[in-house]
Amino acid sequence: MPGLISPAERDYILKGIECNIRADGRQRADYREVTLETGVISQTSGSARVRIAGGTDVLVSVKAEIGPVQVDPETGDGADKGQIVCSVECAPSASQQFEGRGADDLNNELTQMMTRFLSNSTSNPSVSSTASAGAGGINLSKLCIIPGQQCWILFVDALVLDYGGNLVDAVFMGARAAIYDTRIPKTEVQDLGDGQFEFEVLDDAEDTEFVEGRENMPICVTLNKIGARHIVDASPLEELCTEARLVVAVNRSGELCGQQKGHDGGIEPSLLLEMIQFGKTTGQTLIKQLDARLQEEADADLAKRQRGEPVHKLGFFAQ
């Protein structure tokens, strides 16, 4: 992650984008090749690794744990809901600038963004919205074990292993794939009478269920405004030329699940609306491709298991 760029290089990138040809030969709307694999870490409930050709490498893990439900004291909302807790961390090894406290701001920004877009509560943490299905798409009610007492908490942790631009998209692609891969053990609730409940977590590895609503999770498309144009999937150098950045979160059915502007520039309202529209269509195509890949992988794994063959993951050998 270089911190500075020379005026000549900036000019080169700017002019190139104006002519719809970028330094690595892509057009403005082209993504780099994305490598996606799920189930890479055995200790987790679900995991995924996303690599964008050119460097960006993100590992996302989901761990399901049992914890107390969080109830809003004022509205009494949340008693029958599970929780999603997100965090993003940039490994110091990923870039020179992530050393020490250097990545704190970035970690916090990405963590907050992920919490906003994926967990069902809206912007305000002190107010849990009563609107049924939030932006995250996941059915939190299904994560509740005993209403008012115990629920599943999904800890979604993203670890940035290498930096090659377009971190936000990679993190969200990874998070979506990791939750897609997540299996939660089934529980059996017993009514002891007197409003007392007890539950048992079933040990059977086959008796697990997927997270409901996983296919409705959004992904993000980051649009970088450079000059009067906008590009997707910016490389580190292009990110340095970016005046303004718009992150558009979109789900499979094309609903917008959140937007956030970044960087220190402005965007005209008409261009902003155009960018949102562009992000929406790009995101939908991307989701379709990702879903196809995830399905393909799940089918291949299942076929191998049925034949009794071991499932080998490429894991960290994937290029």
Added chain:
Amino acid sequence: MDRKRVAGPELSVAPLVEYPRDHKRWTPQDEQRHDTKRQPEDMRPIYLKTGLINQANGSAYIELEKTKLACGVYGPRPGKRTGFSGHGVLNCEIKFATFSCAKRRGHMRDPQEKELSQILSQALTPAVRLDLVPKSTIDIFITVLESDGWGSCVAAAITAASVALAHAGIEMLDLVAGCSAAYIPSGPSIASPTPSATDATNATGPSLAPRIFMDADLEEEKYEQGAIVLAYMPSLNEVTHMLQSGKAEGSIVSQSVEHCVEACNKIYAVMHHALVESVGENK
């Protein structure tokens, strides 16, 4: 008297809540807004005044009924960070007072406040001529005294900070006005705990397009399906920040962006007025 024994009464009752007899909690099914005087596109009246903090180079105080916050600007002053930079740095810090929200806030800055600070600096930087103040920082400190709605709080912070910057005499390209809106489902919410009679008559409710309420307050925010905060420079016609959360159709988003831009133009007039007034005082 026996101090070891609890001397309380045997029977205890819950405290009485002071609501008038005809009090009814506001729900999105109500035809009117929580504040019945307002239409969906109306904002709360804004009170904006500069120069309330003596020690600061520039300051502003803003009040949107129960949303109250103060902002002080210090600088440009030499940057604490070592190393040369040709541009000045805009350093924003927002702090919710411990008593400002329904839940008590801690004294330390929490992750949300840190992110908000970042959002504020991103919203204001496009307007400030930072190239004129190399090697310096401009510090903006915002204290939220009372918060009635998260969105309106962020929007008010942006408005107040930009007026305070102007009051401090820092060169800017334009003032930045902030505006918030909430998308509130018009039909009966599925999660609403009491199935009322309206459920039967209004069965298609949830599929209806949500209503856009400008400058929603806390009570309305509880029912929101999504929200947007927009920062806009009216003279330059540029959006400096946009933050949207929650799920919404594309058409609702573009509609709310237009509404917010319109509202920002109105806020601009208020900001303008407050600044002209402050000049009059100095004479």
